Amino acid sequence: MVKSDFENLRVYQLAESLADEIWNIVGRWEQFAKDTVGKQIVRSVDSIGANIAEGSGRYNYQDNRRFVRIARGSLNETRHWLRRAYTRNLLTKEQVGKLKPIVDELSPKLNAYLKSIGHIPQTKD
Template sequence: MSRPDFEELQVYKLAEKLANEIWKIVMTWEYIAKNTIGKQIIRAADSIGANIAEGRGRYNYQDNKRFIKIARGSMYETIHWMRLAYARNLFTVEQVNILKPIIDELSPKLNAYLNSIRGGNR
């Protein structure tokens, strides 16, 4: 079995980077923060890359587009949780300065990837 090609997509690599950065930050939080916002933001961030991968594996452009739209929704959910975490002093300015450029790059790349998916087998 060959390696899945989603791993080579720049949009997937950014989603994975965002999820891993969020994981590292959340693992430093106190229990109550981890158990509430932490679980939610990790699930949302992990879902971005997972949906890119799942859509890519469908070999059907309609399904792929549907999963990329779900990934975009997960990205917006991640942003929501990031805003709450910052408002509740769970993110430092330095951490936001790491995460914001990833989000700023991921968002247009996700939309561009969605727009690039055409009918046919790929």
């Protein structure tokens, strides 16, 4: 299968990586934790990449920017659920150590991607 343009974006790859890591962690939780925090965090983290993908398919700068803003909101929601999961002893320090660098890189990349949409780099003649 040929990759779409959005799949080549580092910001999308980070979102996908974070979603996969969280999926693997939540899959090992007990049922009550999965049904409460687990489902919420998986939905919010999956929404980050989904909105990047959907926005890139709109071929309209305004729509694309709107979807990236939604992705940014989903990242904030994911942060909330990660904090809840850690406070409730559902995440180990090792797991947090693996997730934190991805979140820390993803946040500024999302902001930079948002700022770049609709801006064509000027070339010097």
